[in-house]
Amino acid sequence: MNIPSIVFLVLALFIFLSCFFTVKQQSAIIIERFGRFQSVRNSGLQLKIPIIDRIAGRVNLKIQQLDVVIETKTKDNVFVKIKVSVQFKVIQEKVYDAFYKLEYPHDQITAYVFDVVRAEVPKLILDDVFERKDDIAIAVKRELNEAMTTYGYDIINTLVTDIDPDIQVKNAMNRINAADREKTATEFEAESARIRIVAKAKAEAESKRLQGQGIADQRREIARGLVESVEVLNKVGINSQEASALIVVTQHYDTLQAIGADTNSNLILLPNTPQAANDMLNNMVVSFAASNQVGEAMKKHQIETKGKPSVVRKNRPESPENPDIIV
Template structure:
């Protein structure tokens, strides 16, 4: 092989690799920055691209997808409680400002983090701990507005900011849990007291209804007993037995019925006093005597009331003023 051929082979290999390195690909949602000897030349989008070997080079690639950066900020609230907030920032490089995003900003993550720290530590110290939980959306809006104003000059668009976590100090969380537990116990105690009150009221109403029904039952029972006694007396009167003898017979009969009912109970402790038939007759005589005396007293009081009424009527008649004189007739 001639020396020329030996020299041509390595030259061909070098040329092949140079031509091969002239072609490159750019992925979807990505932009490539091309420089000529260190100076910006162009921005290449997705697809197969060509660059001049040796003269041009790929300075860098920019991701055009929506990205997320999580920033954890520790600060103090208005009521002197230290709290840690996790802020999630979703951002994207604008296609029209790839040059600014690549050349104007060295580290976008550090820049975004700095702005998030600045806004959160300016907003949260104005709020109490409870307000931080209730107004976390206001914090997110303030962060987004500040970042949009600052990062738009560098070719970044802030899509959304979210306060994804609020973590107070451990002792504060324990105190909050105790407060919450005490509040729930208070509510539970109130409900239990109300339930107990309802049960007491229902029980009292039930007892009142029971007493009313018992009284009605006793009244009905006594009414039926009186009706039965009346019918018994009428039956005895029809066969020639007077009312006093009939009453004595009924008392004696009830006395023996009571003794029989007591004897049927084996475990009863009831003792009937007095327990002789003569005692029942004596009790009947006492009842009749008391009824007669009561009637006599009632008749006497009735007569006295009538006498007083007649006297009062006579007095009112005597005190009646005379009628006024008639007007005399006038003759013209």
């Protein structure tokens, strides 16, 4: 076999193999014939005419995500950076539009996101931006769907994933939140203290009520015992007045005996009525006066008898064992 034949066979084999190509899953291939759109080929083994047909491009049919960071100003003049994540994919039935009508889809999506966010956020104050971020995401998705469907793109979802205000604003917000939490904690502590005070007051009231009831029961039993004691004494011929006096005296001495039985007691019993205290004071004054009179009499007697000799009685034997001396 000569060389031209070999070259021809190699060339024929190359042309034959170039007729076949494969398309990956979740992707599509655009086939052009002499520079004009011919067809869209989906996943699997495909066939094309060598030299005449060519692969113009590949289109990804998977869901893609584009993160867009926008800096804008809120209604209360606070600059914030908002990160919006857009999830989109090419509609399989509109691969032609996605490939030929739009050159840079990411730039197109970014422009629409900027437009919507900068139109919505300046209407809100900073706190509302955090609370209504879902409304911002819905507005972005609605605007993108209306614009990108024409170009063969389907917007799956839009998410506001980050809201980042200025660092000084964040510090101020943190201080406000800390103050609010401290206020709430103080209110709870005050309520807890109030509950404890109320519970303690109720417990004390109940304790006093029970204590009063116990004292009343005790006095009732004492009175019943006294009545029984008077009845017993009446049966033996002692009238009620004498019986009462006897019971009082008995209880008085029983009390003194109980107090005296305690060796560690430092109790001193004093009269506990104004009249008794007055009597005690008068008795003390009388005692002091009597003592002074006795002292003055003794001094006077000593002065009168000073210098006189002693007199020895002669009617008794004079002995050292039994002297009788008068001064």
